[in-house]
Amino acid sequence: MSNRHTGRANRGRRPGAPDTRAEILASARTLFAARGFGSTSVRAIAAGAGVDPALVHHYFGSKDDLFVAALELPVDPRVALRPVLEGGLDGAAERLLRVFLSVWDDETARLSLLGLIRGVFEPSGRQLLRDGLLGVVLGPLGPALGLDEPQRRVALVASQMMGLVMLRYVLEVEPLASMDGEVLVATYAPTLQRYLADPLPS
Amino acid sequence: MSNRHTGRANRGRRPGAPDTRAEILASARTLFAARGFGSTSVRAIAAGAGVDPALVHHYFGSKDDLFVAALELPVDPRVALRPVLEGGLDGAAERLLRVFLSVWDDETARLSLLGLIRGVFEPSGRQLLRDGLLGVVLGPLGPALGLDEPQRRVALVASQMMGLVMLRYVLEVEPLASMDGEVLVATYAPTLQRYLADPLPS
DNA sequence: GTCTATAAATCGATAGAC
DNA sequence: GTCTATCGATTTATAGAC
CATH class of the missing domain: 1.10.10.60 (Homeodomain-like)
Incomplete structure (x- = not known):
């Protein structure tokens, strides 16, 4: 040694x-x-x-x-998201949510991720989070799922996931903070699926 | 004077x-x-x-x-939200989004609100934002619109609005950051309306 | 052990004197 | 502008019935 x-x-x-x-x-x-x-x-x-x-x-x-x-992510998003990308557009939102929650509900990972989110208000942290979240984490969804207007759809998905993070893990608002994972999946999957696959306005 | x-x-x-x-x-x-x-x-x-x-x-x-x-809000939410509360459940999401965007797209108001959001990571700021957002701003939606499970529905609405704020006004992610208000309304209204009025899982 | 009844304390709000 | 007095409602705590 x-x-x-x-x-x-x-x-x-x-x-x-x-x-x-x-x-x-x-x-x-x-x-x-x-x-x-x-x-x-x-x-x-x-x-x-x-x-x-x-x-x-x-x-x-x-x-x-x-x-x-x-x-310094607690998991490699490219590995974690593989099952999401490979499964096709059908049910993609549900699979994405499950991966997302399994990471965030792990305490060690959560603390690490919260550190990243914390940087949101400094210019350097913004840049990092933008490139990380939109580029590395959710960016691959566009090509892999064959989305039209991938940037817009991915931004919409990100807006809902970021909001969930803020309410459930940062602000810890009830009943979101202690809601069962499966209920969360059932609640948010239709929203995300719509952002991924439904026709976009204008 | x-x-x-x-x-x-x-x-x-x-x-x-x-x-x-x-x-x-x-x-x-x-x-x-x-x-x-x-x-x-x-x-x-x-x-x-x-x-x-x-x-x-x-x-x-x-x-x-x-x-x-x-x-120190730039507008009195109870005044601004009056048209939302008085119009009934039909179209409430759309009216809410319009009020929301009109406030956030005003630069003076936005700077003031961003100050509030900034406090999210300090315990005192969290408490303030929780009581403010869930209590004063969105809280009245429950009784006024006659929602069942008002806490849960309001938290869901808040999660999407907070996410929109984070992506559009804090992270300034494109194309959300420069998207036309009416397109945003058309995009997010179905989500919010579902959170307000559709049956909730489990 | 669970529920109900009641007492005590606390709170928000108002009226009116100084 | 400031304060005393007080009302009515809500919450909290306790006791006793089942």
């Missing part, structure tokens, strides 16, 4: 001077928050961390992966 | 020593935020301001009036 206390110290490669991986993450968080995902280049992140751009890919894979890591 | 600059200064009664009205307001804000509307008595507010309870009524009328004043 380590070569400390083996009698023969200083064997092998020493740990990288300052923790390179952490510096890349810090640089990414700062830049993503300040300029948004689209306007931040991997090269800029590498420069901010004082490392070679190739190291960014070495540690994190794609720029998307790095963004997800920088968000 | 005033005796300033009339050439004969200091006419009439001078303003009361410490501004009693303002002290009552300050005391009310503190107590409403800390304990909530229901658990705060007019007597406690008066004690906090060091004045007689009757003065509270003298300056502000009812306890409800005082609460609205303490919220």
Whole structure:
């Protein structure tokens, strides 16, 4: 596990001077928050961390992966949402709600997510939440479900889910705060399904 | 209107020593935020301001009036919502959305309201927003429209409106942020009407 | 153990004296 | 403008019947 206390110290490669991986993450968080995902280049992140751009890919894979890591989400939304995306448009709202509630009703995940929501009122936090929620979390719904006007439909879905979060988990308004998950699914699924699939006005 | 600059200064009664009205307001804000509307008595507010309870009524009328004043809302929700309450259940969602958007799309009012929303993450601000939004603003919908399960229906309505506020006015997500008001009404009215009038699950 | 009746305290609001 | 006195309603607590 380590070569400390083996009698023969200083064997092998020493740990990288300052923790390179952490510096890349810090640089990414700062830049993503300040300029948004689209306007931040991997090269800029590498420069901010004082490392070679190739190291960014070495540690994190794609720029998307790095963004997800920088968000510090308790779950990888691309994994969690897979069953939602793969099931087709029928019943998509219901599956989405179930995934959504299972994450938010887990206490550890909830605390982490609340931290993200908290940043809403600072410009950097807004940018992060916009790109994260609309881009990474709900964005894939558009292509995967074959939505027309994907941006608009996804924004409508997001508006209802964000409101549910605010009332149930932030403001803790009754009876929403202690309502059974299945009842919530039954209540909100028709709304979300309408936003996803029904004809949009004008 | 005033005796300033009339050439004969200091006419009439001078303003009361410490501004009693303002002290009552300050005391009310503190107590409403800390304990909530229901658990705060007019007597406690008066004690906090060091004045007689009757003065509270003298300056502000009812306890409800005082609460609205303490919220520093840009409009009196009880006045603004009158047409919503009086029109009956049919079309209530549409009328509610129109009033809602007319207030939020006014810049002065919006800035003031955003200040209220900002307090969501502090316990005192939560209490204030809960009592304000659910109690004063949307609460009257229950009795006026003759809703069954008024608490639940009003909370559902609030969850969609709060989400719309977050996406359109706080996060400023497109295309919601610059969407025409009438399109928004047409989009969200069916959702709100369902929350108000349709059978609820379980 | 559960429900009802009643007593006590507290509250919001008003009228009127200073 | 400020305060005393007080009403009527609501809430809270207690006691006793079943």
